[in-house]
Amino acid sequence: MTAAARGGPDWWRGGLLFLCVVTLFATVDATAKHLVGRYPAPFLNAVRYGATLAVAVAMLAGSGQLRFWRTPHRGLLVLRGLMLAVVGTCFMTALLWMPLAEATAIYFMAPLMVVGLSPWMLGEKVGPRQWLAVGAGFCGMLLIVRPGGAVSWLGTVLMLAATLAYAMLQLLTRRMAGQVDARVQYGFAALICMVATGVPAPFFPPPVWPDLADWLAILAMGLMSAAAQVLLILSLQRAPASRLAPLNYFHLLLALVYSALWFGRWPDALALAGIALIVVAGLTQTLPSSAALSTKRGTP
Template structure:
């Protein structure tokens, strides 16, 4: 099915908007995590997201929001994203925004490794090379003497593994499941899972009015970002949009510098660029293979 240039341009704009919202989410979480417990922030991120979907989409979609032929897979996928949120926020509380984002972007490299045993995909020399280059970039960032704390690096890599699992399950579900339903399950499962723990994770000082707005904004950024992301990939080929995802690395570095005064040193910046290049190479190779296959 051909896609008009105007539809592709609109999808690119939507995707760029989603990526900027995700950077705002991470920056806000990093700021709040200096005062409030990370699990409480994770709960707020999903609870507000859920309320927004119920209020805005519930009246029109009704039962279609939860209608799925693969409920177990939906729940497992949602738990993977919940793990991504927890690991990434915990890592952001300990490390700069740019380096944390870059380590999380090792996920496409892990997806490439996981795709063969789980999805039966052939990797090939180009993607193997990209994976090796990408992990060299990870080592440039997380090297001894980089100034990054070990537990922060491990949390970010845990987020990358969880994100890779989330992406693999997303591939398995997209052929049969409605995209909005998939987004709704992430909000529903994240809220339910964290609400069970709420009596034990609700701690810290009572939020000020401004901090309460910032805490609620986590769900707005996350929910709106995932909505824009879904709309973008609905109207344009994934092979066209996927390389653009790495714009988030540049924005994370810029926001980290402007807001927190953190800017990667020379070797870490090189590592960020290497990870972005490796991921883009994998995406471009997949696009070329799709055209010739």
């Protein structure tokens, strides 16, 4: 059994990197919610991924890997890039009709999909403790959003598409861990996303061009997305996707904080109970089991 599987140092490093990933993604989502009411989603995504591609090209040029298309596993890399493009496009478009917290909550069916698909796509073993933790986190999510109310059906469909794509993105990243350099994975994703979002962008020009503050916010989305993608690859090289999946719920907590402080949507008592349940569920995966600790103490 590897150190990552036992919850050793590699897994702890992977978990911390993954927390940085979800923090960056949550900030990108909140910024997108702030901007998407004024500017079309295709325009925002094109500028965002243009900045991301510029960072990717600079990184690959600095490492002498600018001809990254010669790498093996090109089919999986293209598929991974398309999944990221679907996530960005569907999520941002859904924010036109849905509040940030509700949209993010639907998005967090992704950990369930990762856990459910990882045994078949990756051959990873998923134990009862992981299923229980993810199920508890899902129940906490239901307490927060209490679906069945006035949630847009179109926004829900878009968010479900983004959810499935994000789960596939994590699984594909884990599948190529150790086989394809992280910078090459990132370069492929940036290029595919730029093409996929850049093609429709000319058909959706902004009614008014952004001022300096909004341009900075849009570019910041691209830079944060770039950093998150690199850290996501590094985290999944250090820990199984199914073990990191419950940490995705930290993104939901941040979405609630942003909703409260940025958009004025404060959680009620049931939502706070849901938050507590999600935190407990995440901690059961973040902390190593007693068996792992006993094994570690007994190792010379």
